[in-house]
Amino acid sequence: MTSEIVQKYFRIENLPHIWCPGCSNGVVTRALTVAIDELGLDQDNIVVVSGIGCSSRAPGYLDFNTLHTTHGRGLAFATGIKLANPKLDVILIAGDGDVSAIGGNHLIHAARRNIDITTIVFNNNIYGMTGGQYSPTTPTDAKGTTAPHGNIDKPFDIAQLATAAGATYASRTTAYHVNQMVKYFKDAITNKGFSMVEVASICPTYYGRKNKSGSGVQMMQTxxxxxxxxxxxxxxxxxxxxxxxxxxxxxxxxxxxxxxxxQRVIEALQGGESNE
Amino acid sequence: MKSKDQLEVKINPDWCKGCGNCVSFCPTNVLAIDHHGKSTMVNREGCILCGMCEKLCPDFAIWIGGKEDE
Amino acid sequence: MSKKTVKLMQGNEACVEAALMAGMKFFAGYPITPSTELAEISSEKLPRVGGKFIQMEDEIAGIAAAIGGSIAGLKSMTATSGPGFSLKQENIGYAAIAEIPLVIVNVMRGGPSTGLPTSPAQGDVMQAKWGTHGDHAIIALSPQSVMETFDITIKAFNLAEKYRTPVIVLTDEVVGHMREKIEIPEPGDIEIVNRTVPGPGEDYLPYRLEAGDIVPKMAPFGAGYRYHITGLFHDETGFPSNSTENADIMLKRMISKIEDNRDDIVMFDEFMMEDAEYAIISYGSTARTVRNAIKTLREQGMKVGLFRPITIWPSAEKEIREVGRKVKKIIVAEMNMGQYVQEVERIVKSDAEVFHLGRANGEVLMPSEVVQKAKEVF
Structure with missing residues (x-):
C-alpha cells in the first residue's frame, strides 16, 4: 500500500526498489510523477529512457513506456525515439557519470540540436552502482574508491554544460527542494526543446561514507x-x-x-512534389 | 478531493527503510523511528498534514491518505 | 511478365533503394568511408517519403538512435565501416538481447584500426558473429554484386522483422562502390515482412512467445502498452530477472530462434559443383574472382566448383558439410588472413582437406592467384 500518486504512476509489483536507505533517487523519481500528474500528460504517451547506473533503474519502476539502455547512450536512444515519433513526450533519467562522462558527447549534441527531450540528472557526485568511484562531478579533494588520496580532477557543472551546449531550458535544484523540483520538471517538460534539470542528490552509502558527510538525513540537511x-x-x-x-x-x-x-523539411519536400 | 479531517499520515512499514527523513524534516516533530527501525506516528493530533514526510520519503512508505483508504 | 526498372548504380546506392522498398523509414549514422554514400542517399531520400534521417555525433549514437527508431515502430537502418563497426558492437548486443529489429550495413574496409580506409577487405566476418560480448546468435549476409546488394538488403529487413533481431549486411568496398546494371522490381513483386504487433486491447506481455509465433509480438512505444525494455536479462514481462533458470530459457530462445530456422535464413549459391572433385568456398566480391578462376581451371580439365555462402551467419552448415563429403579438397578464398576458413574447417572436419587463400593488404585476389593456388593444392 502506498499513495495514490505512486499507485498511479509506479509499477507497484516491482516495489520496494533496490536503492539504499536514505538514497534520494526515490524522492526525485516520485517528484517526476507529481510533475507529470500536475501537467495532466497522457501516461501512454510518455517514454522514459535511461542508461546504466543507480538512477537508471528508475524507469523499471515507472508505469510508462520505459527503456533501460546501455551506459551513457540513453540520450542517443531517446533521440531516435523522439525523431521517429515526435508526438511522444520523451524524458531521460541519468546519473552524473552516465550523462557527463561516458555519455557526455550525446549530452552536448542533444542540447545543441535542441531536440525536445527532458533530461533529468540525478547528480550524486559518485558512481554508486559500481561502488563509489569518483565521477566528473566529484568535487576536487573529495574521496572515492578510485580517489583514495583525494580527487585532483575539477568537477563539471552539468547544468551550465547543457546551457553552453545549446539547451533552451536548464536549471538546478536539489533532492531536498521538492516543490521547486516539481516546478522545474514541469517547466522542463513543457519547454519545446532540449531541457535539463540537474538535481543535486545524495549517495549516503558511498559518497557519504567515503567523505564523512554524515547520515542520509545530514546530507539532505546539507x-x-x-x-x-x-x-x-x-x-x-x-x-x-x-x-x-x-x-x-x-x-x-x-x-x-x-x-x-x-517536419518542415518533410513537408516542403512532399508539398513540392505532390504531383508525382 | 478529501477534506483535511478525512486525511491522515499513513505508513507502510514493509517499504520503510528507516532513513529518518520524515522524522527529521517534520516541522511539528510528530514522527519517530520505532524499535524495529521503522517510521511511526507518535503525535497524530500534532500533525498538520503538510506532506513534507511524503515528499522526502525515498521509499514511498509514508504519505497523506484518506482515513478510510486501505 | 512483371515490369522492372533497369538502372546503373553503385552497391551502396542499391542498398538504400532496397531499404526504402523494404519499408525503411529511419536511418541514423555517422560518416565513414567507404559507407558514407548510404548516409548521404538516405538523407536525400528519406524525408521525401516521410521518413527520418539523422546524422548522429558518433558511431555509437548512430546505432543507438536507430534502435530507438525501431522501438518507436519504424524500420531502421544504420551503416558503417571498420572502425565504426567496432564502435557499434555493444549496442548490437543490446538489439540482440532486447530483440529489436535493425539492419546494420558494414561496408568492410582494411583493418585493424584505421587500416586501409579506401581499400576492400573481408576482415570483419568473425567480428560480425562475435564482436559484441556474450553469447547470442546473429544473422549476417554478404552480397557479391550490386543486384545482390539490392536483393539481400530487402531480405535483411525481412529477417530483422521476422526474427526481431539485428541483421548485418556485410558488404565490402568493392561491392559498395562498384557500378553495375540492376533490375529494380515493382514494389508489388517484392515480399515484405513486417513485425507482428499485439492487437488492440490484447493482454500483452512483451517477451511472451505465443503459440505459433517465432518471436514475441512487438508493440511500438506509445501504442498504449506501457512496457519495459532492458539490456538486462529479463523474463516475459520485460522486467529484469536474476533467475539463472530464466536466463537459461531466454538465452536459448534467443539463439534457437535463429539457429533452428537456418533453412529459412541460409542462402547460398553454387557454380559447377555438380561433378566437382574440388571446391572453392568464397563469398562477397571475392567469389567473383573465384568464379572467373574456376572457368579457367575447368578449361584446363580440373573439376572444380564454387560454393558461395550468401548467408554468412548462421553458416550454411548442412550444405558446407555436404560439400566436404563430396570433394577431396577445399580452398577457402577470402580477403583476410584466415577467418571463414575456420568455420569451414569446423564444419567439414576430416571429410576434406581445407586450405586457405587470402590476404588483407587492400588488394583484391586475382583470378590467376586462385588458379595458381588450385594447381598447388588440388
Missing part, C-alpha cells in the same frame, strides 16, 4: 543549507558566499526545435 538561488547568491555579502552552491534557472529561451524543423 543540500538544504548549502544550495542557494543564483539571484539570492548575487546579493549575499562576499563573506557569506563561501561553500554555497547555486541553484535556480540558468536558461529558459525559445528556439526552433529539432523534430519540428525536420
Amino acid at each position: 543540500l538544504k543549507n548549502d544550495f542557494i538561488d543564483r539571484m539570492a547568491y548575487d546579493k549575499l555579502p562576499e563573506e557569506k558566499k563561501a561553500g554555497k552552491h547555486l541553484m535556480g534557472v540558468f536558461k529558459n529561451i525559445t528556439l526552433p526545435e529539432y523534430t519540428a524543423e525536420y
Whole structure:
C-alpha cells in the first residue's frame, strides 16, 4: 500500500526498489510523477529512457513506456525515439557519470540540436552502482574508491554544460527542494526543446561514507543549507558566499526545435512534389 | 478531493527503510523511528498534514491518505 | 511478365533503394568511408517519403538512435565501416538481447584500426558473429554484386522483422562502390515482412512467445502498452530477472530462434559443383574472382566448383558439410588472413582437406592467384 500518486504512476509489483536507505533517487523519481500528474500528460504517451547506473533503474519502476539502455547512450536512444515519433513526450533519467562522462558527447549534441527531450540528472557526485568511484562531478579533494588520496580532477557543472551546449531550458535544484523540483520538471517538460534539470542528490552509502558527510538525513540537511538561488547568491555579502552552491534557472529561451524543423523539411519536400 | 479531517499520515512499514527523513524534516516533530527501525506516528493530533514526510520519503512508505483508504 | 526498372548504380546506392522498398523509414549514422554514400542517399531520400534521417555525433549514437527508431515502430537502418563497426558492437548486443529489429550495413574496409580506409577487405566476418560480448546468435549476409546488394538488403529487413533481431549486411568496398546494371522490381513483386504487433486491447506481455509465433509480438512505444525494455536479462514481462533458470530459457530462445530456422535464413549459391572433385568456398566480391578462376581451371580439365555462402551467419552448415563429403579438397578464398576458413574447417572436419587463400593488404585476389593456388593444392 502506498499513495495514490505512486499507485498511479509506479509499477507497484516491482516495489520496494533496490536503492539504499536514505538514497534520494526515490524522492526525485516520485517528484517526476507529481510533475507529470500536475501537467495532466497522457501516461501512454510518455517514454522514459535511461542508461546504466543507480538512477537508471528508475524507469523499471515507472508505469510508462520505459527503456533501460546501455551506459551513457540513453540520450542517443531517446533521440531516435523522439525523431521517429515526435508526438511522444520523451524524458531521460541519468546519473552524473552516465550523462557527463561516458555519455557526455550525446549530452552536448542533444542540447545543441535542441531536440525536445527532458533530461533529468540525478547528480550524486559518485558512481554508486559500481561502488563509489569518483565521477566528473566529484568535487576536487573529495574521496572515492578510485580517489583514495583525494580527487585532483575539477568537477563539471552539468547544468551550465547543457546551457553552453545549446539547451533552451536548464536549471538546478536539489533532492531536498521538492516543490521547486516539481516546478522545474514541469517547466522542463513543457519547454519545446532540449531541457535539463540537474538535481543535486545524495549517495549516503558511498559518497557519504567515503567523505564523512554524515547520515542520509545530514546530507539532505546539507543540500538544504548549502544550495542557494543564483539571484539570492548575487546579493549575499562576499563573506557569506563561501561553500554555497547555486541553484535556480540558468536558461529558459525559445528556439526552433529539432523534430519540428525536420517536419518542415518533410513537408516542403512532399508539398513540392505532390504531383508525382 | 478529501477534506483535511478525512486525511491522515499513513505508513507502510514493509517499504520503510528507516532513513529518518520524515522524522527529521517534520516541522511539528510528530514522527519517530520505532524499535524495529521503522517510521511511526507518535503525535497524530500534532500533525498538520503538510506532506513534507511524503515528499522526502525515498521509499514511498509514508504519505497523506484518506482515513478510510486501505 | 512483371515490369522492372533497369538502372546503373553503385552497391551502396542499391542498398538504400532496397531499404526504402523494404519499408525503411529511419536511418541514423555517422560518416565513414567507404559507407558514407548510404548516409548521404538516405538523407536525400528519406524525408521525401516521410521518413527520418539523422546524422548522429558518433558511431555509437548512430546505432543507438536507430534502435530507438525501431522501438518507436519504424524500420531502421544504420551503416558503417571498420572502425565504426567496432564502435557499434555493444549496442548490437543490446538489439540482440532486447530483440529489436535493425539492419546494420558494414561496408568492410582494411583493418585493424584505421587500416586501409579506401581499400576492400573481408576482415570483419568473425567480428560480425562475435564482436559484441556474450553469447547470442546473429544473422549476417554478404552480397557479391550490386543486384545482390539490392536483393539481400530487402531480405535483411525481412529477417530483422521476422526474427526481431539485428541483421548485418556485410558488404565490402568493392561491392559498395562498384557500378553495375540492376533490375529494380515493382514494389508489388517484392515480399515484405513486417513485425507482428499485439492487437488492440490484447493482454500483452512483451517477451511472451505465443503459440505459433517465432518471436514475441512487438508493440511500438506509445501504442498504449506501457512496457519495459532492458539490456538486462529479463523474463516475459520485460522486467529484469536474476533467475539463472530464466536466463537459461531466454538465452536459448534467443539463439534457437535463429539457429533452428537456418533453412529459412541460409542462402547460398553454387557454380559447377555438380561433378566437382574440388571446391572453392568464397563469398562477397571475392567469389567473383573465384568464379572467373574456376572457368579457367575447368578449361584446363580440373573439376572444380564454387560454393558461395550468401548467408554468412548462421553458416550454411548442412550444405558446407555436404560439400566436404563430396570433394577431396577445399580452398577457402577470402580477403583476410584466415577467418571463414575456420568455420569451414569446423564444419567439414576430416571429410576434406581445407586450405586457405587470402590476404588483407587492400588488394583484391586475382583470378590467376586462385588458379595458381588450385594447381598447388588440388
